Amino acid sequence: MIKIIKYASGAAVLALLGGCNSTSNDDEPQPIEKERKSLLVMIDGTRFEALLNANTPNLDKLSIQQAYTGGISGTLSQSGTSTVEGESTLWTGSWHTIQKSGENGFQTVWEHLKNDKEEFQIGLYPNWPIFDYINFNLSNIEHKHAFRTGTDRPSEHENSKVLADKILSGDYHSLFTTIDMVDYSGHCNYGNSGGAWSDDYVTTIEEADQIFGYMLDAIEQREAQFDEEWLVIVAPDHGFNRQKDNGSVDCAHGSQDIDAKKIWVASSHAELLNEQFTSPLKSVGNRDKDGIYRYIAQTDVTPTLLTWHDVEIQPEWGIEGTPLIGDIGVRGLFVDIEQESNELDIVFTPSNNLPVQVLINGDELAVIDDITIGELYSFSPSLDHLSSGNHQLTFTLINNNIPKSITASVTIIEDVDYDTLPFQSISALYTFDDDLTSNAINGGVDLSTTGEPEITSAPGKYHSSLHHIRNFNQDLLFEDVITNTDKFTFSLWFVGDGTSYDPAVMTNKRWASSANGMILAQLNDSLKLQVGIDGEGSCCFVQLPYTATTDENNLKWNLLVASVDKTAPWSNNEGFGVMTFGVYDGEGKLHFGSVDLTGSRNQTIHTGLPWLINNDHAQSYNNGHAAVVDELTIWEGVAFSPGQIVALGLSETSLAHKVSETNESSVYRMPAEKTLTNYIGAKPNLTESEQAAEAFWQRRRQMEELNSQLMR
Incomplete structure (x- = not known):
């Protein structure tokens, strides 16, 4: 232990001066105030x-x-x-x-x-x-x-x-x-x-x-x-x-x-x-x-x-820790959420008998004064005022003038009937039941390959699934016709072992740290969906837990659903573009989060590169990694709500059955190749750069109209 004498003000100095009268001894050495570093x-x-x-x-x-x-x-x-x-x-x-x-x-x-x-x-x-x-x-x-x-x-x-x-x-x-x-x-x-x-x-x-x-x-x-x-x-x-x-x-x-x-x-x-x-x-x-x-x-x-x-x-700093020196407030702060009943419990351990002020997103929620040192205390604030959807709530407990925060993701799940899901928006459904590259949508585009990818059938969520071994430049992929649209969703069933770090499940990302594009990656026992911009570092992601498979004879299937809605307002209403990610895990629990697509991410989400399955465009990471996926589905023109994810996760039948039941004339069909021209309207004589500019200003006008509606 470093031997340092502490010369302090306040109580420590008063203790040093205890018993002294107001007459000081000029010959008595005074404590030296040392500079703290x-x-x-x-x-x-x-x-x-x-x-x-x-x-x-x-x-x-x-x-x-x-x-x-x-x-x-x-x-x-x-x-x-x-x-x-x-x-x-x-x-x-x-x-x-x-x-x-x-x-x-x-x-x-x-x-x-x-x-x-x-x-x-x-x-x-x-x-x-x-x-x-x-x-x-x-x-x-x-x-x-x-x-x-x-x-x-x-x-x-x-x-x-x-x-x-x-x-x-x-x-x-x-x-x-x-x-x-x-x-x-x-x-x-x-x-x-x-x-x-x-x-x-x-x-x-x-x-x-x-x-x-x-x-x-x-x-x-x-x-x-x-x-x-x-x-x-x-x-x-x-x-x-x-x-x-x-x-x-x-x-x-x-x-x-x-x-x-x-x-x-x-x-x-x-x-x-x-x-x-x-x-x-x-x-x-x-x-x-x-x-x-x-x-x-x-x-x-x-x-x-x-x-x-x-x-x-300061409370607004959102600091979740407790000082290790000096005074402390509450300790051991946790939030427990019961999803089915939409109940939330805040639990903490008092370090003193002083009142505890509770803030929610900066506003006072309650003052608690019936606490006992060292004994667990819990209370359950009402969530009745929350609408359906995902809410990020920061609770700050101020005790002994020391704030301590914890942030919870609360998802209010609306009831959704499976039969009301937007099946007509499905443009691609890869069930991996027969031919491992076939699209179950009539007229849809099959998966492409480079080289000879190592793919085999494995037991699936419903029938068979894809078992893919990563080998560099031996890829399974599909062209990206969704990220340059205003809304899209992709879903898939996934099995992970809980130990593999950073292999891409799916990505269209230009490879460099947090470069342009999207990536869904497995981080051991969590999954991370991220959108990057060249040179801006790690940002704009949702990271959620999933249920890992520890016994190959008892596969734990997790439904992963990623959505982008470029017309949705940011959480602060200062812009547009929101990405959501939901994991309906192997235990039947929904994990859900969202992130604003700040900066130019509405545009950089599209790279022009194809989507790779179980690989990334660097072609240099995690060679030999095995992936097991089923029912990879592309939904165009829609973004999924939490209730829709749960409805899809609870289904006991394959999407292939629902698609085959859907009237052929009502099924939405996207062309195999979608150009910028037919996306923005009837201006076929524009050059490619003029088309891009027109698309930008068209979306800008749409955003301004939406913003004016929000401000009314």
């Missing part, structure tokens, strides 16, 4: 148990406690246990699916510090290039640079020495950096075939501790020579997926496995650490995942830094 170090991918087995003399100077990452499994906050998700959570105090790497305007701890203390000099110096994957507004942070040294271990030593020099310079008030070699070792690099479960991995943790020591030595030197005191916090972004049942090593992370979620937080100033750090909850509203939610959350780091630097946390 901070260092946050992320040691990428360091498992908690492996850390405990390592010889880490530098980290051992800090207090270390178990923690968790990846949000609350099965809820809106469930996030991938990966670097973008974990690092952005450390920076914001909010889970990644809520703050979305800043795309929705969510602010980082660095922005809060800079806004409160304009003179603050903040330095962000990660190794891995996180800046390429986020959209936070860091324009006021003058000092930021990614080292990008990758797996080069000697360079990581040099990076840390650069940080040590910056500490010794005295120029910075707060610094952030990463040490990445532990993650690379867990990914089975450096000749380490045992990944995160090997002696080599533990040895790499010990080397990372040595690297951390360069910075710690510099801090101790500054504290010895200058009137400074530093808060040092060290934490990883994620753990690693646990070993497979056959004893083989996964070499990956990203899932909701307990070993991927279980992390740790280390902090200096043991004398300041409060019960959120020192005393895991005995009474907690969620005991899933081996009781991991009793411990520190990764979201607790940001409010701890803010408290250290005397920045008052």
Whole structure:
């Protein structure tokens, strides 16, 4: 533990002065007010148990406690246990699916510090290039640079020495950096075939501790020579997926496995650490995942830094964590939603007997004053005022002047009769029952192939399904005639193993990080639907859990339904274009979310590239990955509601039966090839660029008309 004497104001100073009269002794030394500074170090991918087995003399100077990452499994906050998700959570105090790497305007701890203390000099110096994957507004942070040294271990030593020099310079008030070699070792690099479960991995943790020591030595030197005191916090972004049942090593992370979620937080100033750090909850509203939610959350780091630097946390910031130093409010805040009855319970553990003010989306909902320290408290606000559809509700509980937020996705499901679904809008239905490429719609376009894709029949949701093994440039695909229209939906039944990370289920995306186009990807035990724009980082996505299959003799089928409506207003009514995603999981529960298509995503959603099934256009990731899908369906001109998804999911018969029953004359038929000209109207003599311009202005006029209607 770093030995630092804290000279404080308030209660601590009063205690020092207790018993003194108003006459001071001029000869008595007065406490020196020390300048507070901070260092946050992320040691990428360091498992908690492996850390405990390592010889880490530098980290051992800090207090270390178990923690968790990846949000609350099965809820809106469930996030991938990966670097973008974990690092952005450390920076914001909010889970990644809520703050979305800043795309929705969510602010980082660095922005809060800079806004409160304009003179603050903040330095962000990660190794891995996180800046390429986020959209936070860091324009006021003058000092930021990614080292990008990758797996080069000697360079990581040099990076840390650069940080040590910056500490010794005295120029910075707060610094952030990463040490990445532990993650690379867990990914089975450096000749380490045992990944995160090997002696080599533990040895790499010990080397990372040595690297951390360069910075710690510099801090101790500054504290010895200058009137400074530093808060040092060290934490990883994620753990690693646990070993497979056959004893083989996964070499990956990203899932909701307990070993991927279980992390740790280390902090200096043991004398300041409060019960959120020192005393895991005995009474907690969620005991899933081996009781991991009793411990520190990764979201607790940001409010701890803010408290250290005397920045008052504001309710509107949406911070989900609890400070690890100083005063605290409620702990263990959870939301439990009963979908069938549309009931919602808010559960928390009081840390004091003071009243709790409850806000919903910023407005006061209730004041609770009948709480008891340490005893679970729950209450159920009415949802009767909510209309059918999806609603994102942020509950903020203010207790002891400390706000703590949690955001829930509440879907009010309307009753929909299966027979009323828009079957006439189906332009493609791939049942995979006979010919694996055939379109069940008469006159519809069959799937195309490149090379000789490895495809076979497998047991399906209704009859047979497609079993596809990914081999590069051996693809199953269909041309994209939907993303340049105003409304469309695609649906499919899906089986996933819960462990495969980042393989595309379907995509038309130009391959680069968050480039133009759409991608539906499997992230271990969740699914992510995303729309990108070239160069704008990770944004505009909906990520939802699904039911994984753990027994090949008991397949868990999940219905996936993705819709785009470019005419639907944004949540703030400032623009148009909304993407929704629903997962009707293998247990009969609907997960649903939506995201506004901000910027030019109404246009960049269309790339001109075909849709690939179980591959992406990079042709370089997850070779050999197996996918099992059934009843891939394209619905044109419609966007599905939550009730329609449930109606489709509850059906006991294949869509092929309904399509065959539909009167042939009433079935909507799209031409095999759809041009921009016949989409925008009768202007066949325009050039292609003139057609594109006319389409743009036509949609612009439509949007303006809709906007004027909304404002009436």
